[in-house]
């Protein structure tokens with residue numbers, strides 16, 4: 492008969508397994524960097540709370556902030572806002588691009604299973620305007636809140652910040 496004994500190794504393995512399950516399916520707390528989501532997320536020292544039940548785009552809506560695998564570089568992840576849902580027609584303005592064949596405005600219809608994503612800082616964001624529609628399968632989760640730990644008490648008197656720079660990340664499309 493096989494007896495299960497909780498050796499330190501199995502305890503650690505179980506903990507790691509739980510951590511992996513949590514990280515994959517429930518929740519993630521991750522540092523973000525970059526200027527593309529200013530002013531919603533700071534360019535450094537910001538940490539985001541990500542709910543994994545929205546992975547693969549499940550339940551995502553127009554205006555949601557999401558974390559996704561970067562389509563042009565699977566080793567990187569991006570934080571963007573959904574600004575077009577499947578079936579939506581997008582007017583692409585490529586004027587911010589330095590080069591590329593299409594230097595004129597064009598319309599794109601977002602195909603099934605894809606979304607259009609942009610950074611809140613349009614002039615400093617690499618997004619669907621350059622890599623086109625994002626497959627929903629690349630969405631890892633939805634950003635619901637963020638912390639800036641350089642603001643231990645509150646952010647420079649700004650009311651929208653709580654302790655440790657906490658604030659909810661709003662859906663700008665539905666809540667404005």
Ligand SMILES: *[C@@H]1O[C@H](CO)[C@@H](O)[C@H](O)[C@H]1NC(C)=O
Nearest residue numbers: 526529530534611612614615
């Ligand atoms: C976009 O990023 C640039 C570079 O960091 C910054 O100067 C600018 O203020 C940002 N725009 C917004 C709307 O925050």
Ligand SMILES: *[C@@H]1O[C@H](CO)[C@@H](O)[C@H](O)[C@H]1NC(C)=O
Nearest residue numbers: 546547548549603604627628
């Ligand atoms: C992801 O979503 C697509 C449709 O959007 C669906 O066909 C697929 O089964 C989903 N995959 C998972 C792992 O949920």
